[in-house]
Amino acid sequence: xxxxxxxxxxxxxxxxxxxxxxxxxxxxxxxxxxxxxxxxxxxxxxxxxxxxxxxxxxxxxxxxxxxxxxxxxxxxxxxxxxxxxxxxxxxxxxxxxxxxx
Amino acid sequence: xxxxxxxxxxxxxxxxxxxxxxxxxxxxxxxxxxxxxxxxxxxxxxxxxxxxxxxxxxxxxxxxxxxxxxxxxxxxxxxxxxxxxxxxxxxxxxxxxxxxxxxxxxxxxxxxxxxxxxxxxxxxxxxxxxxxxxxxxxxxxxxxxxxxxxxxxxx
Numbered sequence: 376x377x378x379x380x381x382x383x384x385x386x387x388x389x390x391x392x393x394x395x396x397x398x399x400x401x402x403x404x405x406x407x408x409x410x411x412x413x414x415x416x417x418x419x420x421x422x423x424x425x426x427x428x429x430x431x432x433x434x435x436x437x438x439x440x441x442x443x444x445x446x447x448x449x450x451x452x453x454x455x456x457x458x459x460x461x462x463x464x465x466x467x468x469x470x471x472x473x474x475x476x
Numbered sequence: 477x478x479x480x481x482x483x484x485x486x487x488x489x490x491x492x493x494x495x496x497x498x499x500x501x502x503x504x505x506x507x508x509x510x511x512x513x514x515x516x517x518x519x520x521x522x523x524x525x526x527x528x529x530x531x532x533x534x535x536x537x538x539x540x541x542x543x544x545x546x547x548x549x550x551x552x553x554x555x556x557x558x559x560x561x562x563x564x565x566x567x568x569x570x571x572x573x574x575x576x577x578x579x580x581x582x583x584x585x586x587x588x589x590x591x592x593x594x595x596x597x598x599x600x601x602x603x604x605x606x607x608x609x610x611x612x613x614x615x616x617x618x619x620x621x622x623x624x625x626x627x628x629x630x631x
Contacts, residue, residue, distance in 0.1 A: 381511070382572040388500075390565035397557035401490055403535055407497050410528065414504055417516075425511040426577070432594045438516050439595070442523045443606045447613035449528050453535045454620035460539045 381422035389415035402456045406449060413445045490536055498529045515588050 388411055395408030417438045424434025501524040508517035595603055 378577055379572060381507070383569055384507075386565055386568045386572060389568070390561045393564055394557050394561040397560065398554045403532065403539065404490055404493055407493065407532060410497070410524075411500070414501065414524070417520075418504060418507060421508055421511050421513050421516055425513065431598060432591045433599075435513050435516050435591050436595050436599050438513075439519055439591075440599075440602060440606055442519055443610060446523055446527060447610050449531060450613050450617045451620070453531060454617040457535055457538060458620050 378422055378426045382419055385415045385419040385422070388412075388418065402459070403453070406452050406456065409452075410445060410449065413441060417441055491533070494529065494533050494536055497532070498525060501525055501529065515591055 392408045392411035392415060395411065396405050399405060399408065420434040420438045420441070422434075424432060424438075427434070501520065505517045505520040505525070508514075508520055
C-alpha cells in the first residue's frame, strides 16, 4: 500500500468525523468525532513523514504535538460538557437553546 | 478501522460508540507501526487508548443516567451532513488520487533518536509551549469541574 492508500483512509476517517460532528445530537459524541478528525490528520502527517524522508521528521514531531493538544482539548471539552450537563440535566445539544431569542 | 469509525457515528448506544472508538484508535496505532513510526504508535496507545478513551468513558458514565436509549441519535440536519461529508471526501480523495506525489515508493522508518533530536533542537520552542498549554488545560479543567457548593464552602 503506497501513500495513496494511507491518505484515502485518512480522508475517509476525517469525513466520518465531520459527519458525526454534524449529525449526532449527543455532546460527548461530538467530542469523540473531533477526536476522529484529529486522528485522521495525524495519520496523514505520519504517512507524509514516512514517504518524504528529508523532512527532518517534522511529521512525526507534529503528530506527537497534535496528540498533546488533543489531550488538552478533550480535557477542557469534557469538563465543559459535564458542567453543562450538570446544570441542564441533558446531553442533547438541541436543547441548549437558551440564547435563541 | 474505517468500519470502527463508522460504528462510532452510527451506533445508537453511546457506550458502544466509545468502544468502537477504542477499536479505531488501536488499529490506527497498528497503522503507525506499519508506517515505521513506533514512537508515534506508542504515544497513540498511551494517550488515546490509555488516557482519552478512559476519560470519555468516565464522562459517559457520569452523564448517562439511564437515558442512554433515545428514539433517534441523529438530528434533522442529517441530509446536509451527508452532503457536506460526501463533498469533503470526494474533493480530498480526488486531490489525493490526482496528485503525483513523486515520493519514495517505500515507507522509510523514522528512528527514535532522530525524532528526539528534532524534538529538542528544531522544535524546542513548540515543545515548551505545549507544556504551558497542558498546564493551562489542567487548571481550566479543575476550575470547570469544581462543584458550586464546594466553591461556597471554600469561601
